[in-house]
Amino acid sequence: MSEDFKKKFDDVLNKIKRELDSIAKRIDEYLEKGEIYRAYRIWRDAVLDSLKMLRNALNTLGEEFKDIKFSEDDLNNIAKYTREGIRxxxxxxxxxxNRIRELRGRGYLWIWFDLKPIKDLFQEVAEEVNVTMDGVLSHVEKFISSLEKAFEDTGRRASQVVSVRIKEKDLELIDRLVEVGIFRSRxxxxxFFTRRGIESSKDWIEKALEHxxxxxxxxxxxxxxxxGEEGEEDKENQGKP
Known part of the structure; x- marks a missing residue:
């Protein structure tokens, strides 16, 4: 019966992996354009969406298999298999x-986990005397919740650093400069403005936008x-025999 659980869990994992492959391509496109913060936001949303899918899938599987009597070996195998899948x-x-974090000048993007190592978390399951499906999924739920909190804190900290460096209204101004072609990317x-400072460049910016x-x-x-000239020529040509 544990094989049924593994098969259904695999279906979820494969779906998430396909989504992440597609998202990775989008992120690479933004990185090539130099739109690093946009790439980061897409990555962060992908993290939270993936964890949400894992949580929902495990809740569904828990309901489906809760009345089935698993042996202790089966439950330990499920715990191990689930651990590897999440990993x-x-x-x-x-x-x-890491593709985003490693780009030069973007040290404020990082991945941070405030939780026990995966092996320690799932070791608790193996050490329980009365192992149950609810017990396995409860530990997995704690693990996913910890991951979600870690990534939410990561996003909050990164956003705070970005907002300290550049205000939202200044980002809008920067986007206008990119739009008119003064800079190739945000x-x-x-x-440029991190080195020079936006406030000290206000006059220059206004002149650049005006030009x-x-x-x-x-x-x-x-x-x-x-x-208009091409239109006139077409009319003249149409009037000729």
Whole structure:
């Protein structure tokens, strides 16, 4: 019967892994563009979503198998198998997070766990005299809750550091500079203003935006003029025999 549990748990793990593979590709695309904070937020959401899926799946499996009499060996095998499955997901999440953390100048992105090592947590299950399915899933639930809290704290701390470095209104200003083409990416602009300071660059920023606005207006005027001339030529050509 423990094989039935493993098969259904595998289905959940494989679904999460497929989701993470897709998310990893999106994150790599943002990293290539230099949009590191956006990549971080996608990663953090993926962490919490994955843990939520694990929790819901284990709750469902717990209800499904709660009335079944498992041997102590079966329960210990389930605990071990569940541990390894969760470890695979956490390793995958950590691997993606490390891609973000390792980028130069982004030391405020890190992965932090405030919990017992996985092996210690599940050792408690093996040491219980009266091992039950509820007991196994209860320990797993504590483990996932600890992971969720750790990642939520990570996100809160990272957001606090980001907000200390650059205010939200300044980030909006930076995005405008990126939009008009003065910087190639937000990260490039952030790196520039981290060195120079946004407040001391206000006059320069306003002038840059004003010049960019004029250039954009000129480009649009030229496009309209070119479009108008092409339209006139088409009319003339249509009128010729």
């Amino acid at each position: 695979e997901i956490v390793d995958k999440l950590e691997e993606i997070g 990260s490039e602009a952030v790196a 960019a606005k004029k250039i954009k207006e000129l480009q649009e005027a030229i496009r309209r003029e070119i479009g």
